[in-house]
């Protein structure tokens with residue numbers, strides 16, 4: 001299984017300025033490609049072929065030729081993905097039409113020399129007179145070599161990586177690289193579990209006799225705070241002129257809130273899924289059935305008379321189902337747990353005791369026929385599992401976990 005790992009490139013004025021100019025150069029390549037694509041479409045009503053783009057971008061930019069090719073490939077992939085999304089009915093998907101000032105720098109195998117201490121990122125420069133520029137179409141131009149040296153801080157042995165990227169994030173440059181990670185062998189003993197992803201309880205996992213419930217209140221609280229703070233700021237921003245000093249201050253505050261809450265939520269999602277995986281490993285689960293709530297949102301669409309639906313839709317939109325699912329999926333894969341997906345419909349109402357359907361009241365699910373009760377989320381998780389595999393009805397041990405975000409401790413050296 002392939003995973004993307006990264007390390008931060010320590011600040012060095014020389015390296016950082018060099019990387020910045022290269023990023024701008026990549027931005028220039030991207031902008032030009034998009035421009036060519038747009039013009040071509042306007043004239044011929046066709047997509048510009050990839051080979052034409054490669055020809056047009058050859059020997060022009062101060063980058064390694066494979067880097068330029070990688071950018072062209074990226075544009076192509078981008079276009080195909082948008083086409084696929086549009087064909088499946090997503091009309092909001094837009095083709096890339098706008099230029100970029102900065103862009104991440106891709107490097108292929110030929111563009112890097114990796115040793116244990118450092119990574120050398122290769123670049124070319126083409127020496128050309130203005131006079132030549134008019135004559136050269138496919139003529140050979142004098143090529144000059146250039147390179148940027150960054151330290152190799154990767155945890156793994158990356159001497160034979162085939163692809164790397166320089167990404168700017170949070171004031172630092174990062175080196176992203178793809179590594180092959182071996183998956184664990186799949187458990188031979190069959191044991192199923194169901195997983196219910198929700199808002200108040202971000203994760204509920206139920207096996208036959210044990211259950212884990214992870215609270216999602218911390219994530220929700222951060223999201224609610226963010227929405228409120230951003231709304232207040234945008235209200236203030238609407239009162240002053242765009243581009244003024246005050247507006248700039250508010251806009252920076254917006255950015256700060258966004259990045260900070262993003263970090264907190266990412267951390268919490270990681271922690272929640274980690275807890276879940278630890279539980280699954282401890283219980284020796286071989287198959288995990290995950291409930292898919294697509295369809296819930298569909299039912300709540302377009303009914304302005306129903307006030308309740310509007311609040312429900314709002315709740316759904318701030319609930320990070322996709323991220324949780326994605327992280328859970330790949331962590332399962334790494335630990336040799338098989339994933340299955342089923343629809344979530346009626347799983348919260350089906351009664352395991354009498355086989356009928358009841359509406360749950362609060363957090364408890366009570367069967368009025370058999371006079372028994374079970375935690376609502378546990379019942380949901382088990383019912384999701386029951387859609388795929390058999391699961392006996394037994395008393396369940398429930399374990400509660402509540403991940404919280406801690407303020408990062410400032411080390412005493414830094415404080416002084």
Ligand SMILES: [Zn+2]
Pocket residue numbers: 351352353354355356357358366367368369370
């Ligand atoms: Zn019942």
